[in-house]
Amino acid sequence: MTIPARSAIFSLSNELDSSPPGAPEDAAPALLSGPDGKRDCFVHRITSGGLSLTVTGPVSHGERATIELPFGLAAEGWIDGHDPARLAFRFDQPLDVVGALARCLAALPAERRQMPRIELRQRLCVRHSGQADFGWTRNLSPAGIGIETRAPLAVGEAVELTLDGLRPLVGEVRWTERGQAGVAFAEELGWQTLMPWLRKVANSTPRAATPTIDLPPSALGAVKDALRLDLPTHVRSGVSWWNAQLSALSNALVEFESATEFAPLSSLWMSLPEIGGWPIRVIECHGARHIAEFRVPLRPHEMAKLTEAVRPR
Template identity: 30%
Template sequence: MLAGEQVVETSYSFSTQAPGPPERRTQERHVKILRVGVFVVEGRRELCLIRNISAGGLMAHVYSPVKVGQQVIVELKTHERIPARIAWVRDSNAGVAFDAPVDIEALLANPVTLDNGWRARSPRIEVDRAATIRVDGVPSLARIRDISQSGAKIETAATLVIDGDVVITPEGFRPIGAVARWQEGDRAGIVFNEVIRLNELIAWIKSA
């Protein structure tokens, strides 16, 4: 767990840009699983926790000093070495720009397995898509802010009942039955009643 805050899960984006610095947040974060990666800096191998990753780069919590412009090698999977450079540094976070875009679909299709043999949570993909959410049959507008095969984070003015049933219909997608797990103001987290097929999810994301 990172010092002074709860751990958030790794998020994915198909953008060819490297992620920017993290926002300053005061709200408590929900505990998730961060993907572990490796930086090779000046011949040293350093573990890092990857917060966000896009086709063009990543943002990571680092444990050794790095400098803007410094060349690094990033290892996201065994035997996969990605040349990159440090784009920005803020506190213990660093932004990394890949020398060439990576295949996000391949990363999503091969989620990391933990040392104890358990598989990490489904990768979370950042989106900004309209949706309709039904609570007790009453429809309300919503926006999906991130989504995985098993759930989503949304923004809506509707009041959700924790552990209550909802139906969400993302724009351009079919209705999905779900259960509300948390709500803080207009933001909420829902868990789908089914695991969405990865190729179906990626096709919807790319249809925007």
């Protein structure tokens, strides 16, 4: 079977429905083998639980079949739906989506190797025009990203995006519509970087709901001159960055929350408003909440900058 230059959308979501097909370029030709023989079909979206497809000819709901994808992967399952133009195919066994994506890339000739669009929902921080806001990813490719955000972005605006575990990504807003936006990266995100990160995302276990427990009092609770904050920030370990929420700080200590738990004695860099990167060392971790010490205490003029940065406008 000919390997197409573009492929189906690969989704890290387990959700699958028989939604209408997407754009023609986001589809891969495949073969559906069932009781009536083999039929041509187009696969539009691949998840761990199944895929969405369109088929030539009539189909029967519940029909057993085997789908043969154009990169040497076959899976058994059954047809969910009646309309050949909008069907779901449910796998008998969960599919390793990142592994399937790797096989798709390996099957393409080097001169045509282009990573398909990937659906995923990950928190990110959007920095724009001196502001920082949290948002969520919708889809990602080496060339750009689709996001959901309440930030008032404008077409042509320069932004910096931080996703947990990746370096900050600089780009330009290409379109906006009702809380969604598309951003083109200034520098393409290579698949050599993207694939290991996607594997970590796929293997990560969503944080379970934290039971209601009494956390120990904050180390900053009794500090008279501590600043109470509610600001997005990020922390760096090595070459990777993680999103965080600043809760409070003094000249010696800082409290922040992060979906990633950093062990006590972890050395990090934290981005501080109006100041920039600052070295910190974690001294306490209680789930998402962290207390860290500044390796170099903040001086009075730096505390003054932070006070001004959080002052209501």
